[in-house]
Amino acid sequence: MDAQVGDPGLTGNARSDERPIAIEARALVKRFDRTTAVDGVDLSVPQGSVYGILGPNGAGKTTTLRMLLGIIxxxxxxxxxxxxxxxxxxAHAIGYLPEERGLYPSMKATDAIAFLGALRGLPLQEGRRRAGELLERHGLGYAADRQIRQLSKGMAQQVQILGTIVHRPRLVIFDEPFSGLDALNQGKLEAMMRGLAAEGTTVIFSTHVIAHAERLCDEVAIIAGGRVPFAGPVDEARDWIPAQVxxxxxxxxxxxxxxxxxxxRRDGRFWHFTLPEGGIEPLLRALIAGEAGILSLSIERAGLHDAFVAIAGEAAARALKDEKPEEPHR
Structure with a gap:
């Protein structure tokens, strides 16, 4: 079946929150031989947001991103x-960091960044100027004239990340960007993503690490087995599990x-129960009127990990857990 050229039912202009939409996708399907890698994926990514595609390896994240980019x-x-x-x-307005990293080993860091910008239409001379600024700003000025082969894997990845944004794209797509970075540089990358979004750039990234998505994302798409059982704000995902009191x-x-x-249910001095649908206020009034003597009360919402388990299922959650974490490159 051929891909549809257009869909008059989608305007791509705005959603209920009236923010413009940077990416709109409906019912995307991709098969490889007899395997369906992506099976009807829907996405709607607001402009200027940080949007995460969350799922285990093999769930269809990379295939989805490559379809959005037109690579496949x-x-x-x-x-x-x-x-x-x-x-x-x-394409000139998009920055893309693929999961498979690759830079020419003999290139200097400055030239590598400028080259990646040139692939998106940025003149080389301007690319070299911006590369110098980016390297200095991100604490890598000392590496500007070093060849890629002289850098650690983590440093080389940072250079490629800078090459992804040197042409100042309106949309940046990162595929598993935190792999291979130590904790310090993961934090720097998170700060960069927030900064890009604050400037109006749309950032979309895939990850199998829920903590990154929970800290960074305005919205997420949870993908498992090539399908998206949930796409929307992180708070709405967490609301799949009722808050506990x-x-x-x-x-x-x-x-x-x-x-x-x-x-x-009672556990020692404490009572535990699901937050009532009507909220906590009616219960508080009844407790006060009955002279229960409230010593403490806390409402705990589910984390994104628990929401992922509830939405995607135990098998997908185990696949996330079983994946070997990246060891920091030195």
Missing amino acids: EPDSGYRRILGAERPHDV RLETRAQDGAWRSALPPDA
Whole structure:
């Protein structure tokens, strides 16, 4: 089946929050031989946001990104990138860091960054000037004249990241960008992503590390088995699991206990139960009126990891857990 050229049902202009949309995709499908790698993926990425595609290796993250970029064509479905139905028409406005890193070993760091910018239409001389500024700003000025082969793997990756943004793109797509970076440089990359979004650049990245997505993302798409069971704000993902309440009272018994939800269970001095649909205020009033003597009360929302398990299932969560973490390169 050929990919659809257009879809009159999608405007790609705005969503309910009235933010312009940088990426719109509907029902993307990609098969390799008899294997369906991506099976009906829908995405809507707001402009100026940090958007994460979260899932284990082999879930379809890289294939999805490559379809969005036009590196491979979908078998069916629709996509619009920065208002264009053909990704190559806006390639100059996109920065892309592939999962497979690759720089010419004999190039100097400055020239490597300028070269990557030139591939997106930036004149080499201007690219070298910007490369020098970026290297200085990110603490790598001392490496400007070193060849890539003289750099550690982590440093070379930082150079490639800078080459991804040197032409000042409107959209930056990172595929597993934190792999191979130590904790310090992961933090620097997170700060860079936030800075890009603050300037209006849309940042989309794939990851199998939930902590990165939870710290960084405005919205996420959870992908498992080539499908997206959830796409939207991180808070909405966390709301798949009801918030839990922990209550400590001075009184051990009384009429107030009838106001506790049916799932309330006692553990020593504390009561644990699901936050009632009507909120905590009606319960508080009943506890106060019944002289329960509230000593402490906390409401704990689910983390993104627990939400991922609830949405994607135990098998996908185990696949995330079983993946070997990257060791820092020195």
